[in-house]
Amino acid sequence: MLQFILRRLLMLIPVIIGLTIIMFAIARLLPGDPVGLAAGPNATQAEIAALAAEYGLDQPIWVQYWHYVTGLLHGDLGTSLLTRRPVATDIAAYLPATLELVLAAMAIAIVIGIPLGLVTAVWRNKWPDYLSQIAAIGAISMPRFFLGLLLQLCFAMWLMWLPLGGRLPIIVIPPPTITGFLTIDSLLAGEWSTFTLALRHLALPAIAMSLSPLATIMRMMRSSTIEVMQQDYVMTARALGLAPRLIITKYVARNAVSATLTVIGLYFGWLLGGTVLVETVFDWPGLGLYATKAIVSQDMMPVIGVALVIGLMFVIANLIIDVLYGIINPKVRYS
Amino acid sequence: MTDTLSTDALTPPKYDKLRRAFFRFRQSKLSLLGGVLVALVLFFTAFGTVLAPYPEHIAGGVDTANRFIAPTWAHPFGTNELGQDVLSLVMAGTTVSVLAGFGVVMIGSIIGTIVGAVAGFAGGWVDEVLMRLTDLTLTIPGLILAMAIAAALGPGFGNMVIAISLSWWPGYARLVRGEVLAAREEVYVTAARAIGATPQRILFRHILPNTVSPIIVKMSLDMGFAILTVAGLGFIGIGVRPPTPEWGTLLSISRSYMPDYWWTAMAPGMAMFVAVFGFNLLGDGLRDVLDPKARR
């Protein structure tokens, strides 16, 4: 098992190299004038050249790439033209916000989606099932940013129950950073009021993010439950007098969840890359917002950094899922 | 009873399969609803600009005297900050969204099919390299990749479509490779080999036709998400530029006028939802019909 994890972690190296090459190619081979943009509209030719030299952008692309990769070994992700800060510092500041949002959304999706999928499978072809199938396709079809806007309009602007955006009001001093998750950090610091504030800020964006994975997990869980219920061992369990409730909630559920896990892993990566829109709507200071700002000004180092970090998180999430899968499913051998 | 049995026996199997497929499709009311919604969307794609009540607004005309009119009979979805009729803009926006979505899915599936077919058929190191590339592209968050490419290429409809397509092909590559590998094992391909057909001939005449229906299913399921991605880029401000009406862009502009002029957001948002919902329902139905083994 440990060996399996180590081997998978080793496989990250070619992934990192591949990702950086692709992102570098996009950043440098496509037209665009990032330095000019960064220097500002009034900059002289000389100033632009100086800026380019300062960031090493006047050098041939393979030299730049070499610098980048060697920098990576020290955890250096380059410097943002826009913020003029090291990309690694920026990412360290923004990543926890995104992770907190994605994990909250995932938690909502899993906690609701899995039981719902199980229940609709049991009620297969009855009207609650049909209804939830339509609702699921509807949920998947709902643009997250439009949903976010509707939630904002409803709960923040009209009802004024929840805040419009951000992670905390600016006047509130954030708790000391431990995990970077404001909810957890405020709990650790014992600041209840900050915790509730953070939670209230988290609620709307997390709901907006969670709807589509919730629906997907529900559908996946439903179909795998239906499949599991047709297995011979379920018939045996029934034939030997186990209560239907026990069969479903204990035996079928575990088998079906393990089939659903893979989807959860895929979705996690997808959500990480998809926070952009929700972060824009809710002004959530995360990686997506950071990347958007960088992209709009063609500031490529942050974009490469963000793509790299999200790509890695995606791979790691899938590794975790694989390990979980092995735990739930003893038959799987790590090889 | 006897009658149905005897006609069943006389029906050629292929036709029978088709008939049963259609039967299944018609049975599913949801797929029918999807079909109707998609037909509606396609209708507006073709005629939206022509049928719009205020065609002058689509071209960029403004009517500042009538800014922010709440929904009325004359303006069922109200007017925006320039006094333009929101309904007209949204109707015209269908063309951009659907064509862009279609372009993305087409280009994505063509690239993906080529990569997947070559990988699956060539095998060996070609397969290895192509599939590693596919996996890598899958790891990069699609939206960010598309945004980066679109930003680098500059604004414009074509650039946006290309940018999204470049993040869209890996799914097809995997699908086609899997199908090709499976089909390669089939007896008839072995037979074709034995007769001495060239690899190209085997690929085009025997293998690819068999992968068509899963590709079509995936394309119809992807249409909705492609439309969403197009709108997403518009929402962020990358992609087509005003005055070309585009749902995501319209929505992002109306955001600044919330909550007072909330109606400007409703029509573009609902239009996105309906279009995507339609394609998803249809794709779901098509999958059940064309690719029952993938049924979920």
Next chain:
Amino acid sequence: MTALLEIRDLHLSMSSYEGSADVLNGINLTVNRGEIWGLVGESGCGKSLTGLSVSRLAPSPPAHYSKGQILLEGRDLLPLTQREMQKLRGKRIGMIFQDPTTNLNPAFRIGEQLTDVALAAAAQDDTILDCPAHSSNRTRRAAAWSLAVEMLEKVGIPNAQSRLASYPHEFSGGMRQRVLIAMAMIGRPDLLIADEPTTALDVSVQAQILKQIKANVAEYDMGVVLITHNLGVVAQTCSHVAVMYAGNIVENGPVAAVIGNPVHPYTRALLSAIPTKDTKRGALKGLAGAVPNLINPPPGCRFAPRCAFAQPACTKATPPPETVGPNHSAACIRAAEMEALIHA
């Protein structure tokens, strides 16, 4: 004395895309304690559905019982609700299915699966567990666990105590079938229905498993219905045999009588062909034609179209069972003259 199991004129129809089929067309079968009944017949003749019907596990829809009774010690099972049936399953009626690889849940330790079955049975009958009634859940679970150890030992699994912590994939096929037997027996059922329990196993393991089942009958004084394709198995294991054809039991009686002196033409064909599990419909050697389409079955005796001795009268009505010897009957209107016909 009421019989342990008595199936009376059971009719089961299956509705499908093509129409409805009388898959069981008047089954009559009586099983007493201490008897092992072999149920044989070609693939698709309804053996499994007969077995499943006793536990009311035939998938419904499409299955529908149109007529008949299934009496378990005199109590008709057909009107019972699924909830009431659940109380009988495992406790009164145990079942074993064909494929030991797919009938154990791969994601749970076998100890877990065995104890759950034991606890379900103990909910009906406290004496199964070796602990006072109204014990805490933990004590009950512990008692069920030791019962599981005991059962595993009985079916011949070494190191039962530690094997309980294993997952199904860690056992061989024969071992898994033993586990399944232990699981079926842990509630001490009165009736055991074994649907081709040895078909998926190799011959030497097969003999051991059958011996195990036989030993259980002696120990617990129960009745067994053993569904099989293999007449060798019947000869070796069973006390009685019922031969099925297209939803009917065409001949039944003590093994020695039926095998030694078969009366029904189908039984005779079956005995001369000895089909294996790979025998497909209609592939019976020495028999022309195939198993009839059950949606549109031939009128009267369903075997008539393939029967060398068929007469016009055969197509009039389903033939009732005719007694041809002690406890031995055959559903053939020419049963009485068959002896003469054969030697003619």
